[in-house]
Amino acid sequence: MRFAYDTEYRQGFALLRHPEDWANYGLLAALLLAAPFFASNYILGEMAYVLILCIAAMGLMLLTGFTGQISLGHAAFVAIGAYAHAWLMRQGVPMAASIPLAALIAAAAGLVVGIPAIRVHGLYLAMVTLAFAIIVEQLIGMWRGVTGGFMGLSVPRPEMFGLSLASPTAFYYFCLAVAVVVLLGLLNLLRSGLGRAFVGVRDSEAAAAGLGINVKRVKIGAFGLSAGVTGLAGALMAHHIGYLTPDGFTLLLSLELVLMVVIGGLGSMRGAIMGAVVIGVLPVAISRLKAVLPDVVARQFGLELFVFGAILAFFVLFEPRGLNGRWLKLRALIQSFPLYRRDTFRRQKAYMKSERDK
Amino acid sequence: MSPELALFAQITMNGIAVGAIYALIALGIVLIYKATEVLNFAHGDILVLGAFIAWALIALMGLPFWAALLIVMALMGAFAYGLDALVIRRIAGQPQFSGVMLTIALAFMIRGLVSMIFGPESQSYRTPWSGQSTQVFGVSFANIELVIMGVVLAITLGLWLFFRNTRLGVAMQASSQNQLAAYLNGVQVKRVNSLVFALGGATAAVAGVFLAPIALVDTALWLVTLKALAAIVLGGFGSIPGAILGGLLIGLIEQYAGVYLPHGFKDIAAYLVLIGVLILRPRGILGEAHGRRV
Amino acid sequence: MNAPLLELRNVSLHFGGLKAISGLSMTVQPGEVLAVIGPNGAGKTSMLNLVTRVFNASGGEMHFKGADLRRVPRHRIAHLGLARTYQNIELFENATVLDNLMLGRQRFDQGRWWQQLLRTPALTRMEEDHRAQVEAVIEFLELSPWRNALIAGLPYGVRKVVELGRALCTQPELLFLDEPASGLNPEETRDLAFWIEDIRADLGITVVMVEHDMSLVNAVADRVICMAQGAVLAEGTVEEVQNHPGVIAAYLGG
Numbered sequence: 059m060r061f062a063y064d065t066e067y068r069q070g071f072a073l074l075r076h077p078e079d080w081a082n083y084g085l086l087a088a089l090l091l092a093a094p095f096f097a098s099n100y101i102l103g104e105m106a107y108v109l110i111l112c113i114a115a116m117g118l119m120l121l122t123g124f125t126g127q128i129s130l131g132h133a134a135f136v137a138i139g140a141y142a143h144a145w146l147m148r149q150g151v152p153m154a155a156s157i158p159l160a161a162l163i164a165a166a167a168g169l170v171v172g173i174p175a176i177r178v179h180g181l182y183l184a185m186v187t188l189a190f191a192i193i194v195e196q197l198i199g200m201w202r203g204v205t206g207g208f209m210g211l212s213v214p215r216p217e218m219f220g221l222s223l224a225s226p227t228a229f230y231y232f233c234l235a236v237a238v239v240v241l242l243g244l245l246n247l248l249r250s251g252l253g254r255a256f257v258g259v260r261d262s263e264a265a266a267a268g269l270g271i272n273v274k275r276v277k278i279g280a281f282g283l284s285a286g287v288t289g290l291a292g293a294l295m296a297h298h299i300g301y302l303t304p305d306g307f308t309l310l311l312s313l314e315l316v317l318m319v320v321i322g323g324l325g326s327m328r329g330a331i332m333g334a335v336v337i338g339v340l341p342v343a344i345s346r347l348k349a350v351l352p353d354v355v356a357r358q359f360g361l362e363l364f365v366f367g368a369i370l371a372f373f374v375l376f377e378p379r380g381l382n383g384r385w386l387k388l389r390a391l392i393q394s395f396p397l398y399r400r401d402t403f404r405r406q407k408a409y410m411k412s413e414r415d416k
Numbered sequence: 417m418s419p420e421l422a423l424f425a426q427i428t429m430n431g432i433a434v435g436a437i438y439a440l441i442a443l444g445i446v447l448i449y450k451a452t453e454v455l456n457f458a459h460g461d462i463l464v465l466g467a468f469i470a471w472a473l474i475a476l477m478g479l480p481f482w483a484a485l486l487i488v489m490a491l492m493g494a495f496a497y498g499l500d501a502l503v504i505r506r507i508a509g510q511p512q513f514s515g516v517m518l519t520i521a522l523a524f525m526i527r528g529l530v531s532m533i534f535g536p537e538s539q540s541y542r543t544p545w546s547g548q549s550t551q552v553f554g555v556s557f558a559n560i561e562l563v564i565m566g567v568v569l570a571i572t573l574g575l576w577l578f579f580r581n582t583r584l585g586v587a588m589q590a591s592s593q594n595q596l597a598a599y600l601n602g603v604q605v606k607r608v609n610s611l612v613f614a615l616g617g618a619t620a621a622v623a624g625v626f627l628a629p630i631a632l633v634d635t636a637l638w639l640v641t642l643k644a645l646a647a648i649v650l651g652g653f654g655s656i657p658g659a660i661l662g663g664l665l666i667g668l669i670e671q672y673a674g675v676y677l678p679h680g681f682k683d684i685a686a687y688l689v690l691i692g693v694l695i696l697r698p699r700g701i702l703g704e705a706h707g708r709r710v
Numbered sequence: 711m712n713a714p715l716l717e718l719r720n721v722s723l724h725f726g727g728l729k730a731i732s733g734l735s736m737t738v739q740p741g742e743v744l745a746v747i748g749p750n751g752a753g754k755t756s757m758l759n760l761v762t763r764v765f766n767a768s769g770g771e772m773h774f775k776g777a778d779l780r781r782v783p784r785h786r787i788a789h790l791g792l793a794r795t796y797q798n799i800e801l802f803e804n805a806t807v808l809d810n811l812m813l814g815r816q817r818f819d820q821g822r823w824w825q826q827l828l829r830t831p832a833l834t835r836m837e838e839d840h841r842a843q844v845e846a847v848i849e850f851l852e853l854s855p856w857r858n859a860l861i862a863g864l865p866y867g868v869r870k871v872v873e874l875g876r877a878l879c880t881q882p883e884l885l886f887l888d889e890p891a892s893g894l895n896p897e898e899t900r901d902l903a904f905w906i907e908d909i910r911a912d913l914g915i916t917v918v919m920v921e922h923d924m925s926l927v928n929a930v931a932d933r934v935i936c937m938a939q940g941a942v943l944a945e946g947t948v949e950e951v952q953n954h955p956g957v958i959a960a961y962l963g964g
Contacts, residue, residue, distance in 0.1 A: 177695060192687050374507065374521060
């Protein structure tokens with residue numbers, strides 16, 4: 059076990075509190091920075107894609123993991139960010155301005171969807187967001203003048219301050235930088251007043267209001283912020299795909315995002331990243347695996363869907379705290395090796411708690 | 417009869433037929449929700465599985481339609497029973513979010529399995545009424561639509577009698593109102609809940625077998641889950657008559673939107689209704705009003 | 711007598727035809743410890759919910775330090791200097807004790823959103839100030855062994871103390887305690903009595919507590935109000951109220 063021997067409050071606030079943390083995250087940073095020197099262009103492209111998914115998952119985690127609002131339709135914000143960015147760039151707006159603008163447009167859409175969140179919550183909110191995502195998908199198909207409809211819209215080549223970001227290496231570094239900035243910003247937010255207010259609203263709206271938190275504003279604000287971050291991911295996604303069509307942003311993407319935050323472990327940014335990495339890498343791994351699988355299984359179209367479902371079911375049933383929870387247990391096991399007890403993390407018995415009247 | 421009126425009558429009929437199927441699906445979801453508090457997102461995928469098995473029985477093995485229907489009902493009933501007894505029951509007592517996630521996971525798995533077993537292509541099969549139509553006042557109605565209405569009406573009546581008059585039906589009602597009280601009065605709540613799932617699975621199978629002839633046998637049929645959710649919300653969440661009324665209304669709204677509104681609205685009409693109702697009148701048409709308690 | 715800190719005049723609360731509170735008038739004087747007793751269903755918790763704006767009053771007037779409480783939105787109550795605990799404990803279950811207490815500081819400046827995003831030095835100083843206040847409460851209530859523990863794993867008695875601590879972190883002028891001693895063992899109840907004494911004497915906070923445990927009421931209350939059927943039945947010292955014939959009848963269901 060490690061104990062905190064802080065002599066100043068500042069030490070308690072630190073993101074990396076222990077020497078091992080510095081070593082571990084330093085190693086991870088070095089690996090990520092050095093990746094272009096040993097990874098192929100294909101791998102770099104996949105890594106950039108995973109980083110984009112990480113950003114989107116962090117956006118959803120903020121909403122579902124920290125304010126407790128379910129969204130089954132976050133692909134809509136990815137789509138809005140992607141189309142807004144592509145459209146703006148095609149109008150001649152430079153990328154450096156277009157990306158933040160796209161994020162702002164997605165955030166504005168998030169605020170609008172957040173308004174029903176005041177009146178409905180839980181299952182109802184899940185249904186509203188689901189319906190919203192389907193409507194957005196259809197509207198993109200119908201609004202040909204701006205989105206190109208089902209014909210699609212080509213995305214201009216990424217270029218910033220005269221530097222081309224079109225090469226896999228440059229785009230990878232760009233995505234890495236954005237992901238790190240987003241992560242640090244959100245971590246800062248979460249260890250400040252607003253982040254605590256999110257958690258307060260998640261765990262008890264009544265107590266939060268009693269402590270002076272404007273619950274409605276926090277809920278809508280969280281929706282806007284979450285949508286903005288996800289929209290930012292969408293803007294990057296536009297460049298990764300290169301050509302936007304409505305079927306790039308279906309319900310499946312929404313559910314994949316939910317999958318990421320759930321199997322990563324709700325309530326932790328580390329979980330969002332772990333989940334995004336697993337879900338991002340899985341299709342590649344499955345397609346690699348197909349080479350060794352018997353042909354009958356390998357050529358099957360539904361294999362990927364089946365594996366996604368099986369993983370999600372496994373985590374819901376056996377590890378509700380997700381990969382992050384697994385990780386914390388593993389770390390506790392190593393640190394307290396001879397003293398670790400099986401029930402260190404055992405949860406209290408949950409009694410049937412009806413949510414019908416909520 | 418004027419052509420406009422004939423068209424109106426025709427699409428109303430279409431709307432009621434499709435709506436009857438939505439109603440049947442919504443009914444199954446509400447039954448399961450009331451009994452277990454699990455909103456079954458896998459319902460449409462049970463329907464897809466049923467439709468594909470029916471296709472295999474009818475088109476590949478040459479079984480008569482009614483025999484296939486009964487076999488599929490029994491199979492899907494047993495399948496849904498097993499789903500609850502082996503998997504879904506494990507998360508009883510956890511937050512509703514867990515139920516949503518678990519049934520979405522099951523939906524993925526079922527859909528993945530269906531496309532692995534039956535292939536990704538759409539299929540179709542013949543029914544005894546394929547291609548037949550009946551003339552009423554100069555307007556022709558497809559016979560399959562009339563059959564669908566009859567079947568859904570018969571099932572609804574049958575369920576109504578079942579819940580009123582049989583021991584098991586009363587036990588199901590009791591356990592969906594208060595599980596603890598039902599348990600203390602000797603109802604085997606777990607088994608009853610699994611039986612409710614079986615009932616839901618069987619109705620989903622019927623819906624699938626009759627939906628396939630007017631659509632296609634395709635994994636995309638799972639989307640009717642979402643239409644059924646719109647129906648449930650419109651009718652009033654948790655109300656069985658509401659689910660049936662909502663299903664019929666969503667069917668009609670879709671058909672009218674397809675003819676009288678600009679292109680594309682047909683596909684989003686149900687979802688617009690869903691959002692609109694939840695924002696403006698969350699308790700729907702027949703739902704009970706309940707405030708939040710602190 | 712000084713001007714009252716809190717004044718309720720002829721307040722009522724109806725749910726449809728059900729009258730939870732009708733014609734309730736009472737005052738709270740600055741610096742006192744007031745106990746509100748009464749049989750179940752007398753409207754004690756409803757009174758707290760009215761004052762803290764969980765429910766909207768159906769009629770009457772409520773003033774806190776001259777401010778019209780009926781016009782104050784629910785999330786501004788804490789800013790006026792009113793804090794409360796809850797009968798069934800409303801803590802933030804999946805957060806640590808420290809975070810719960812820090813949430814008690816929400817009514818004070820938490821910095822602009824961009825300062826929070828960038829973690830500017832000014833914000834860090836602000837966080838340090840909040841933390842120092844929280845640490846003072848942790849020390850006062852002897853919570854330091856639990857500082858970084860999740861609420862979900864804490865024993866009931868500790869949760870009650872954390873909830874009291876969270877209310878103290880808002881630095882209220884008036885503190886409502888809803889059945890603070892329920893579920894506590896005699897030892898914990900004795901600690902609670904000392905704390906309530908200190909809260910009044912050292913922190914200068916006025917306390918109103920809804921309580922059934924007469925030993926606690928005897929130990930700390932300056933004044934007792936007995937409610938029955940949504941109105942004040944008797945008012946006075948502990949002995950006066952205990953010997954009031956109407957009070958005895960109300961408890962015996964007469």
